[in-house]
Amino acid sequence: MDNFGLVLLGMSCITFVCRFLFFYKNLPFELGEKTKLALSYTAPSVLTAMWVPIVFLSYQHIEQSFFTSPFLIAGLLSILLSLKFKSTLLIVMVSMTLFITLQLTY
Amino acid sequence: MLDVIPVSKNTTNNINNRQLIYQASTAILPLAIAVIPWGILCGSLAIKVGLSPLQAQLMSLFVFAGAAQLASLTLLGTSGALSSILSSTFIISSRHLLYSAVFREHVRNSSMMVRCSIAFFLTDEMFAVTCAYLEKNKSFSYLYALSTGITFYLVWNCSTFVGIVAGQFIPNIEDLGLEFAIATTFIAIVTPSIKRFSTLMSVLASGISVCILSITGIEHALIIATCIGMATGFLTASKDKSNG
Numbered sequence: 001m002d003n004f005g006l007v008l009l010g011m012s013c014i015t016f017v018c019r020f021l022f023f024y025k026n027l028p029f030e031l032g033e034k035t036k037l038a039l040s041y042t043a044p045s046v047l048t049a050m051w052v053p054i055v056f057l058s059y060q061h062i063e064q065s066f067f068t069s070p071f072l073i074a075g076l077l078s079i080l081l082s083l084k085f086k087s088t089l090l091i092v093m094v095s096m097t098l099f100i101t102l103q104l105t106y
Numbered sequence: 107m108l109d110v111i112p113v114s115k116n117t118t119n120n121i122n123n124r125q126l127i128y129q130a131s132t133a134i135l136p137l138a139i140a141v142i143p144w145g146i147l148c149g150s151l152a153i154k155v156g157l158s159p160l161q162a163q164l165m166s167l168f169v170f171a172g173a174a175q176l177a178s179l180t181l182l183g184t185s186g187a188l189s190s191i192l193s194s195t196f197i198i199s200s201r202h203l204l205y206s207a208v209f210r211e212h213v214r215n216s217s218m219m220v221r222c223s224i225a226f227f228l229t230d231e232m233f234a235v236t237c238a239y240l241e242k243n244k245s246f247s248y249l250y251a252l253s254t255g256i257t258f259y260l261v262w263n264c265s266t267f268v269g270i271v272a273g274q275f276i277p278n279i280e281d282l283g284l285e286f287a288i289a290t291t292f293i294a295i296v297t298p299s300i301k302r303f304s305t306l307m308s309v310l311a312s313g314i315s316v317c318i319l320s321i322t323g324i325e326h327a328l329i330i331a332t333c334i335g336m337a338t339g340f341l342t343a344s345k346d347k348s349n350g
Binding site (some may be wrong): 007018031037041044045046050052053072083 | 136137139143157164169170171175181185191192193199203206207209211213215217222228233235283287289290291292293295296298300304311312316321327331332333335336338
């Protein structure tokens with residue numbers, strides 16, 4: 001990898017700038033109440049946009065139909081568990097166990 | 107790093123600080139454990155696409171962004187151009203712009219050192235846990251935020267290391283479906299955060315649109331779906347009061 005140094009430097013700068021930008025003191029603009037309200041929907045929206053394709057669309061990459069995909073079945077279990085229990089670790093452990101079991105069974 | 111933590115001569119404060127660090131690490135620990143499979147995936151994939159073990163570890167040490175690292179490794183594997191690696195990094199990381207905007211009012215008057223540290227350790231998981239603390243205690247704590255961030259950083263780098271080692275011995279580790287761990291973690295973060303009707307609407311809109319966009323093969327599905335979700339939440343916010 002000849003230009004790995006550039007990849008590493010570029011990625012490090014981009015991720016840091018994205019995380020730091022609004023911490024900059026003399027930013028030439030302020031955030032209004034409406035902007036803050038809109039921002040409160042960021043985390044749920046972006047995280048959902050990341051987990052939904054894994055659960056519902058991963059069957060395309062494995063030799064499974066939509067309904068028998070371990071991603072779908074274990075994903076639905078995660079949703080059910082998260083409605084009932086608060087412990088993240090419990091939800092992750094139980095869902096992963098079912099996922100791995102299904103992966104091994106098929 | 108130590109000088110960002112207010113050193114107090116008062117022992118009670120020291121005990122409180124220690125309790126806060128403990129509380130913070132315990133709060134993020136489940137999410138940190140859940141990120142282990144993801145870290146292993148990143149480490150082993152890096153070896154598979156031809157990075158040296160040192161390069162693979164440096165990526166987790168300096169970039170510290172799971173989704174961006176995974177995407178760029180996939181691109182490196184298909185000998186993607188530098189420009190496409192960097193633009194995908196930007197698109198995936200742009201959600202952190204919004205996290206940093208949320209924290210702005212709480213950190214803007216802190217020292218450069220504190221702001222840089224919080225920015226460096228700002229991840230989805232750190233944001234979720236710190237927001238929960240913020241909501242519960244109605245106050246922001248640098249010590250709490252940094253403790254969650256650093257705990258997560260250590261676990262992320264250790265699991266990358268495990269992936270680097272395992273990747274050299276276990277073939278096709280990336281076919282195990284380790285990315286499912288990402289999905290179940292995010293489900294566990296998102297579901298309890300749905301307390302308002304508008305949040306539910308934003309989640310549904312984002313989820314449905316990301317599926318449609320991905321199936322139709324439109325680029326940047328993640329960012330477009332996120333914007334649709336945010337807009338939906340914002341526009342339905344007025345309905346919140348009538349729903350309690």
